[in-house]
Amino acid sequence: MAEAHEAVAFAFQITHDGVDVNFDREVLKLVWHSGLRSYKKRLARFKNSVRAGVYPAPLSSWVLTFAVTRGLSAVGVDFFGFIHFLMSLSPLNVHLFGLPLAWLVSCSIVATLWWICVILFFRYGLKLLLMYKGMPTFYTQQGYASMDFRSSWNETSLTTKLWMMCLRPLANVTKPMLYSYQQSLPRLPLPSLEGTLERFLRSLKPLETAEEFAETTRLAEEFRLGLGKKLQRYVWLKSWFVPHLTFLWLECFLDFLSRWSTNYVSDWWEEYVYLRGRSPLMVNSNFYCIDMLMEPLTNVQAARAASMIYGALLFRRLLDRQELEPIMIYSMVPLCSSQYERLFNTTRVPGVESDTIVHRADADHIAVLHKGRIFKVLVYHRGRLLKPCEIEMQLQKILDNPVDPADGEAKLPALTAGDREHWSNTREKFFSKGVNRISLNAVESAAFVVTLDDKEFYYDPKDHTKLDKYAHQLLTGSGCDKWFDKTFNLVVAKNARIGFNAEHSWADAPVMGHLWEYMLATEVVDLKYKEDGHCDGEPAFHPPEPVKLKWQLPPECIDNIEFSYKVARGLADDLDLRLYVHDEFGKGAIKKCRLSPDAFVQMALQLASYRDSNGKFSLTYEASMTRMYREGRTETVRSCSIESCAFVLAMENPESTPSERYKLLKDACDRHQLSYQAAMVGEGVDRHLFCLYVVSRYLDADSPFLKRVLSQPWRLSTSQTPHGQTSKLDLRKNPHWISAGGGFGPVTDDGYGVSYIVAGEDVIFFHISSKRSCNLTDSTRFAENIRKALLDIRDLCGSEIKRKTKKDEANGAQVNGPGGSH
Incomplete structure (x- = not known):
């Protein structure tokens, strides 16, 4: 009854004397302050939109x-x-x-x-x-x-x-x-059909037999001369791409008049790759990131959670005011910031055929999950953001709350982890009205979700099993302890270690990485803890009480929840996740080899994959960003190339000399850099072919070539975790402030998902995932193959550098002669 009283602003009853109205002044004050804050934010957004619209001129x-x-x-x-x-x-x-x-x-x-x-x-x-x-x-x-x-x-x-x-x-x-x-920002350029096909065939040559490659070449030529031309015209119409700088005036004119096609890839990519996927988000789509390398500044769970919540809300305030510095490469080249718009107050709503992303302009609360219960927690009171010490009080009350979850509530979040169509049907039948609708709206309209985990996480480079469990808990957990539809879940362990789990459709990993760095930086730079580990400061008033959400779950609904939970547990149990800490060398040693760190690691992955698969090359996916263009997201770098395969074969050939191997390594790294650069400037392969395929499906036109392209499995999917996106962290002076990165699930049933972060001069983190049900893969075995490949390439570079040094010294001695230098 007390909770019901808190939730109602006023009540009335009919008496013999007329209508008797009882106002709850405190709740009406909350409503008033909430509305006032909302209008202030709208006014600020309007002002900021005008300022951004007339940039670079100040008003x-x-x-x-x-x-x-x-x-x-x-x-x-x-x-x-x-x-x-x-x-x-x-x-x-x-x-x-x-x-x-x-x-x-x-x-x-x-x-x-x-x-x-x-x-x-x-x-x-x-x-x-x-x-x-x-x-x-x-x-x-x-x-x-x-x-x-x-x-x-x-x-x-x-x-x-x-x-x-x-x-x-x-x-x-x-x-x-x-x-x-x-x-x-310019529009993403549309590459020529001929150029894309040429690059595609080049990337496929080392992966197919001579007969298979001849057949693929024939299909590509038929496509180029026939259906491809028609599809290309439709994609060009969508892109409005102006191919020559001499026609910039036309580009400007189209830009001024047209707003429906600012990027010819991104809207289709979001819809068909993400939102129309019917498989579970957990493992298949969501990704995670873990804590900093250093020990937490406090081991009090509620205090650490409060500090991180406060940091996230400060970041949201910067977004609302547009005071966040845009990412600038070399302080000159801006990256597109459009993905930040849906970072908070956003959820993915399930549908039968396609999901939708619902974003709300504002939210004054967060949702907190703890031991199977879900709470609504107000983080604003009387028009201001609560301080960390006040948020800690709220979270501690949740931790101390002895109320057990209602029937079915403990596993309720598993609906967001299971099949999307099943979740959509369940939502429509049991969560479209009444108390369930109100409670579901409280979760989905929250700024984000916080999970107060009752387990402990450990960062111990000497015991990989602890790290593996840490990563596994963040990516899957129990299958019902995260709300996977929300943009992100902040996860706080019982011993105050933290991490996050993020939904992927609304944005790419660098955006979440930026928020994560800011939250960590705010904690270590701006916030303080008392000697007993609690948040510094004293509450100015008693913060609003957390409200436990109510659910009415009939037996049929509970059965549906149980079905999703079994699906989630199956995915979690099948996940083989290994967090490998390579601390034998890092970026410092790679720099001495005069090679790109990313190319160096990618060549090591190619060598490790070849050894792991018993002498077979795998089609390899590496994510590259296209955010130098408006609404740009990602492009694929096909890391398995003719040059990389030649290098790998030389490394496995005992008759090849170190000089030959080093030359092939240099060629492979140079080719990788060229491929990465081409992907960044819109001259990749896969997004263009993807759009051509989408048009063919709309036209109901059958293309054997495009079917062949899109049926090829990415058995090795890789991504480098970005860092250093906020000026609040000086990672050169404080390298232990960096996060150990994060990872994702395997893309195919018989493949690996590998995320890595070159975290410092002496360490590289690898997050390796595969499926236990596949007898061809083993994440621990692959981690050992990565280690051996890294060491082999480092030794190769070291021996070649020594050989060149001795040769230069010998040449110098011959020039100078016995009498010394001249």
């Missing part, structure tokens, strides 16, 4: 432009007679401050036009420069985290240097807001 610059225009007009400068023309059209015949109002209005119109012209000049000048495709060379040389091009400046072409000199002043006119560069 105050219009006043200066108007003053200059009025001053010039006063001395006879009439701007092609436009001011006089406007005054002749004006019916105004009054004065303001002693000046003709018609003249002031005409000057303001002309000033506004000049102001807009200057803004468009800067914006489209920046857009023109950002269409240059030479920049990714820096990116792949230095890596995502470096953001520093000084070490590669001497190796840079003159064209790129001139481009950088022109770009820097345009990209840094004024301090940008989060979405300031969105209108200046």
